[in-house]
Amino acid sequence: MQHTRIKYSKNLPTAFFPILKQRIAAYFEEKNIAKQGQWRLLLKSVVSLGTLLVPYFILLFFDLSDPIIFLLFGIMGVGMTFIGMHMMHEGCHGAYHSNRWINLFAANTMYLVGGDKTIWLTSHNVLHHSYTNIYGHDVDLEAGNGIIRLTEHAEWQAKHRYQHIYAFFLYSLLTLTWVFLTDYIKLRKFRKRKVLAVRNPDARVHWFRLIAYKILSYTFWLVIPLFLIQFAAWKYLLGFLLMHLVAGIILTLVFQLAHLTEEAEMPQPNESGNMEHSWAVHQLETTANWGTHNSLWNWFTGGLNHQIEHHLFPGISHVHYPAIAPIVKETAKEFGLPYHEFDKMSDALKAHYDHLKEMGKKPEISSRIAVENG
Numbered sequence: 001m002q003h004t005r006i007k008y009s010k011n012l013p014t015a016f017f018p019i020l021k022q023r024i025a026a027y028f029e030e031k032n033i034a035k036q037g038q039w040r041l042l043l044k045s046v047v048s049l050g051t052l053l054v055p056y057f058i059l060l061f062f063d064l065s066d067p068i069i070f071l072l073f074g075i076m077g078v079g080m081t082f083i084g085m086h087m088m089h090e091g092c093h094g095a096y097h098s099n100r101w102i103n104l105f106a107a108n109t110m111y112l113v114g115g116d117k118t119i120w121l122t123s124h125n126v127l128h129h130s131y132t133n134i135y136g137h138d139v140d141l142e143a144g145n146g147i148i149r150l151t152e153h154a155e156w157q158a159k160h161r162y163q164h165i166y167a168f169f170l171y172s173l174l175t176l177t178w179v180f181l182t183d184y185i186k187l188r189k190f191r192k193r194k195v196l197a198v199r200n201p202d203a204r205v206h207w208f209r210l211i212a213y214k215i216l217s218y219t220f221w222l223v224i225p226l227f228l229i230q231f232a233a234w235k236y237l238l239g240f241l242l243m244h245l246v247a248g249i250i251l252t253l254v255f256q257l258a259h260l261t262e263e264a265e266m267p268q269p270n271e272s273g274n275m276e277h278s279w280a281v282h283q284l285e286t287t288a289n290w291g292t293h294n295s296l297w298n299w300f301t302g303g304l305n306h307q308i309e310h311h312l313f314p315g316i317s318h319v320h321y322p323a324i325a326p327i328v329k330e331t332a333k334e335f336g337l338p339y340h341e342f343d344k345m346s347d348a349l350k351a352h353y354d355h356l357k358e359m360g361k362k363p364e365i366s367s368r369i370a371v372e373n374g
Contacts, residue, residue: 005273006130006131006134006137006269006273006275007269007272007273007274007275008275008277008278008279008282009274009275009276009277009278010278014278015335016278016280016281016331016332016335016337017278017279017280017281017312019331020280020312020327020328020331023327023331024313024316024324024327024328027323027324027327028320033320034098035095035313035315035316035317035320036094036095036096036097036098036103036316036317037090037095037096037097037317037318037319038097038098038317040317040319041086041087041090041096041097041106041317041319042097042102044086045086045087045106047082047086048079048082048083048086048087049079049083049087049109050079051075051076051078051079051082052076052079052080052082052083052112052113053079055072055073055075055076055079056076056225058072059072059073059225059229059236059239060224060225060228060229061228061230062230063230063231064230064231066235069231069235069236069239070238070239070242072239073239073240073242073243073246074242074243074246076243077242077243077244077245077246077247077250078246078247078250080113080175080243080244080246080247081246081247081250081251081254082302083109083112083113084113084247084251085251085254085301085302085304086302087106087109088106088107088109088110088113088115088120089124089302089304090106090302090317090318091103091104091105091106091107091108091109092107092110092117092120092121092124092125093125093314093315094315095314095315095316095317095318096317111213111216111217112217112220113175113179113217113247114175114178114179114214114217114218114221115178115179115183116183116187116209116210116213116214118187118196118197118198118206118209118210119182119183119186119187119190119210121197121198122186122190122195122196122197123139123140123186125197125314126195126197127139127140127195128140129311129314130279132259132282132283132286132287132311133151133259133264133265133266133267133286134266134267134268134269134275135151135153135154135266135268136153139186140255140259141154141266144170147159147163147170148160148163148167148170148356149163149359149360150260150355150356150359151266151359152266152359152363153266153268154359156362156363160359160360161360161361161362162360163356163357163359163360164353164356164357164360167356168249171248171249171252171253171256172244172245172246172248172249172252173244173245173248174247174248174249174251174252175244175247175248175251176241176244176245176248179214179217179244183210183214184210187206187207187210191203191206221240222240253349253352254301254304254305255304256352257288257290257305257342257345257348257349257351257352258287258288258289258290258304258305258307259286259287259288259307260352260355260356261288261340261342261348261351261352261354261355262351262354262355262358263288263340263351264285264286264287264288264340265285265286266286267282267285267286280312281337283308283311283312284308284312284332284337284338284339284340285338287307287308287311287340288307288308288340288341288342288348289305289306289307289308289309289325289339289340289341289342290305290341290342290343290344290345290347290348291305291342291343291344291345291348292305292306292321292322292325292341293343294344294345297345298318298321298322302318303317303318303319303321303322304318305345306318306321306322306325308325308328308339308340308341309321309324309325309328312328
């Protein structure tokens with residue numbers, strides 16, 4: 001799909017985002033604190049790295065019963081999500097720490113879990129954050145390469161009738177396919193579209209870096225353990241699969257619930273590539289928060305249940321989102337702008353399930369039902 005330039009309106013309304021930025025800046029100035037996570041994220045990262053690596057080394061050097069083996073792999077799956085949500089994600093947005101090298105370390109934990117940082121920066125920072133929910137630009141709407149239909153702008157196929165049933169299984173494959181397949185496909189696609197986050201005309205450089213880091217990851221997760229473990233190799237491989245299934249379903253749901261519900265709009269540009277609203281207003285229209293009053297969810301998801309605040313201020317660490325959310329909400333209300341939120345995670349999950357079901361209907365049937373329901 002050709003990547004064309006999107007232009008956001010400079011109107012509607014012009015004052016909202018400048019005023020909001022002033023209020024957020026005033027908050028940090030008044031509190032005299034950094035916008036990054038600083039020591040709070042450093043402490044959190046001890047938990048994140050420990051949840052992933054401590055079980056890994058226990059598996060390498062101890063003879064364990066089967067239930068313990070698979071329990072440890074399940075814990076490691078949660079650890080992968082912690083690395084992604086608490087460290088890598090914040091590091092890639094420059095929100096982890098004000099020290100450049102510490103922030104870079106956090107971003108590079110992407111390689112530990114088998115991903116490629118350049119591909120992530122392109123998919124997430126460049127395409128998703130710049131063109132949220134715009135089909136043909138936000139690659140998150142292309143998930144599954146047509147197997148799942150996430151927007152009315154995508155082509156409908158007969159298999160989509162059942163996607164509300166099979167989608168959640170496919171979601172669980174996210175990190176497994178990401179590590180072994182998706183990064184390779186996306187590198188080729190992004191170079192073709194000329195949207196790659198790291199500018200280098202020599203394809204050999206990108207391919208060498210991608211393959212070199214993948215080999216290191218495969219060695220860490222698959223080669224070394226198979227030489228050291230004291231139990232059957234098939235149990236390790238099955239546990240490795242379990243780890244990725246756990247990580248995949250958690251990570252996918254955390255992100256899907258924020259953008260793929262009836263509340264989150266999916267506007268398209270006109271023929272000239274112009275959007276109706278400004279970028280900031282577009283983020284409010286296409287994003288929803290969920291479970292933000294639950295401190296456990298705030299901690300567990302790395303604040304990604306505060307997607308509105310994250311999309312408007314990706315350079316601010318998630319540890320500050322509960323404090324700045326009332327400022328964002330009140331300012332949006334002041335300008336008559338939407339602020340989508342679900343009180344509970346279960347409400348957002350149901351809304352996403354309903355969205356999958358609606359997108360799975362044949363378009364003319366879906367349109368007729370909408371008309372009949374008024």
